Amino acid sequence: MKKFLTLKKIFLPILIFIGLSQFIKIDKENEIVNSSLDFLSIESPTKEISKIIKNQCYDCHSDETKFPWYADIAPVSWWLKSNIDGARDFMNFSKWGLLTPKQKIAKMQECFEALQEEEMPVALYILMHDESQFTAKEGESLQEWFKNYNTPLN
Numbered sequence: 038m039k040k041f042l043t044l045k046k047i048f049l050p051i052l053i054f055i056g057l058s059q060f061i062k063i064d065k066e067n068e069i070v071n072s073s074l075d076f077l078s079i080e081s082p083t084k085e086i087s088k089i090i091k092n093q094c095y096d097c098h099s100d101e102t103k104f105p106w107y108a109d110i111a112p113v114s115w116w117l118k119s120n121i122d123g124a125r126d127f128m129n130f131s132k133w134g135l136l137t138p139k140q141k142i143a144k145m146q147e148c149f150e151a152l153q154e155e156e157m158p159v160a161l162y163i164l165m166h167d168e169s170q171f172t173a174k175e176g177e178s179l180q181e182w183f184k185n186y187n188t189p190l191n
């Protein structure tokens with residue numbers, strides 16, 4: 038009886054919290070994309086590289102996020118949203134054209150390093166898209182592409 042009471046004390050508030058949290062929806066509206074600022078239109082990498090970047094990076098680092106089904110379930114949705122906001126703050130491929138050449142080169146260098154250290158795409162992504170795994174070969178060609186990135190400095 039005592040055990041039951043403690044369980045109730047712990048789980049009931051959790052259930053109530055989860056229940057109520059469903060009323061706080063995240064903003065899933067993507068900003069309208071101006072294709073003249075888009076990374077892939079500006080840099081026009083090969084088809085293969087474009088496909089990898091679009092599949093592996095755009096869901097978080099662009100305004101073309103495709104939200105997974107659990108984006109409607111709080112509090113997971115809040116966590117997801119804060120990750121996407123954080124990712125866009127760092128680098129938004131839909132606003133690539135707003136960066137200076139120096140900033141672009143620095144971002145590409147960081148992308149290279151993130152792949153080399155296997156920091157990106159994050160584990161969360163595997164949750165979002167188990168159907169589109171990043172193969173080792175794709176990872177290598179993307180890494181190579183980031184490494185060789187250059188743009189005129191004016």
Ligand code: HEC
Binds near residue numbers: 121
């Ligand atoms: C599931 C979402 C998600 C995906 C997919 C994703 N990123 Fe990120 N990325 C993030 C978040 C969140 C941060 C910010 C981390 C922080 O606040 O430190 C980030 C940060 C970064 C950084 C900054 C360096 C660092 O380690 O903090 C680089 C570089 C980066 N991402 C590159 C990429 C590249 C390249 C891809 C595609 C191969 C990619 N990301 C895919 C969520 C994602």
